[in-house]
Amino acid sequence: MFKRGFLTKYFPADVKNKKVVEFMELKQGNMSVAEYAVKFESMCAFSPHYNTMEAEEDKCVKFESGLRPDIKHFIGFVEIRNF
Secondary structure, eight states, X not given: OHHHHHHHHHSOHHHHHHHHHHXXXXXXXXXXXXXHHHHHHHHHTTOGGGXXXXXXXXXXXXXXXXXOHHHHHHHTTTOOOOO
8 A cells, every 4th residue: 555655646647657658669779788688677667567477478579679680680589588
């Protein structure tokens, strides 16, 4: 109850929705893979779908889709499904 009340008061829905959109649009860009992974993990908390065991494969696909094309090409055939 406390957590729900705290988040409602100090983390309004519009801010949360902006974070979800930011996460969905996240790309590696100029970050290293390690930097991208850290940012991905921290922003993943804002998207409840990706925080379940059932969504582990979706989480991996989302991560891979945000990688730079040159890196994605190397891992594309591996099909990693455990983040």
